[in-house]
Amino acid sequence: MPTATTTYTKTASLPLKATLIPPSPPPISSLPPPTTTKTAAAHPQTSHAQAATLRSLYARAARAFVLRDVSLTSSLLHSAFALLHAPVIGVGAGDGGEGGGMEEWRRKWDILRITFESTVYASPPPPSSSSSSSGSGSGAGDGYPEALRAMMTESPQALATSIYTRSLALFTPSHPHPHSSISGSGSGSGSGTFQKQKSMQVLNAAYLPTQVLTTLVYSCLKIDAPDVGRVVIEDWLARREPRYSSSVDGGEEEGREGEGEGGYAKVLDLYVLHVLPKLEQWDYAKEFLDYESELPQDRRE
Secondary structure, three states, X not given: OOOEXXXXXXXXXXXXXXXXXXXXXXXXXXXXXXXXXXXXOOOHHHHHHHHHHHHHHHHHHHHHHHOOOHXXXXXXXXXXXXXXXXXXXXXXXXXXXXOOOHHHHHHHHHHHHHHHHHHHHHOOOOHHHHHOOOOOOOOOOOOOXXXXXXXXXXXXXXXXXXXXXXXXXXXXXXXXXXXXXXXXXXXXXXXXXXXXXXXXXXXOXXXXXXXXXXXXXXXXXXXXXXXXXXXXXXXXHHHOOHHHHOXXXXXXXXXXXXXXXXXXXXXXXXXXXXXXHHOOXXXXXXXXXXXXXXXXXXXXX
């Protein structure tokens, strides 16, 4: 399978109405970019096989999460995200450069990841329940996997920022570097020649599905990081121009537009009724609605 090395470039968060917004949390430009190597699915058959694996893992992970089996849920999430990657524009066919409905599984797994991490952080289950099924207790005291133990020591703002950055990296398409193709011989699969390409990715909140965006904001509220929730929403509002995502495959953008009509109103509900009040920005919430022009008048009232 071809591999693609991804370089992330940080982007600045621009409020929708800069002249109205009082001092706010650090913009997305201050968020540390993840440094990972993404593998692009160049063949539709590979994507279909991965989607089948993700479907099977998801049923088990969702059940483990409901049963509060922390170790098993964490293990299944780790296995799933080894198969998930950001779409690469121009590679393969289908949604965002691949086939097999990977966009759907990207969304489902990321929502599960966000919900799982914020739930464990906000209300960790008893240690015994996290190791009863998997037997993965390490004797370190709490029986959690090491990554989760490290997560529990982070501040709410640090964790919310990390969760958000990983979502951005998962959904923002990367562009193959125009001068980085390397030809070679396929091995082991009889697939013939392949190309290894370095890819470039500029993190962009406009690519976040509305369901993922709202889950991110709810998680920020759950772990008491409403300031990061505000950054998430304002970054998305500043970048949601309809044609901003024109480089994405038409079918995918069409689905995102269809989701977005009601999605925009839901995001504003979260922003005005939950996030800003939590930050005691009552006056700004009212002023924001006075200038907002997309919602129907009765909805704004």
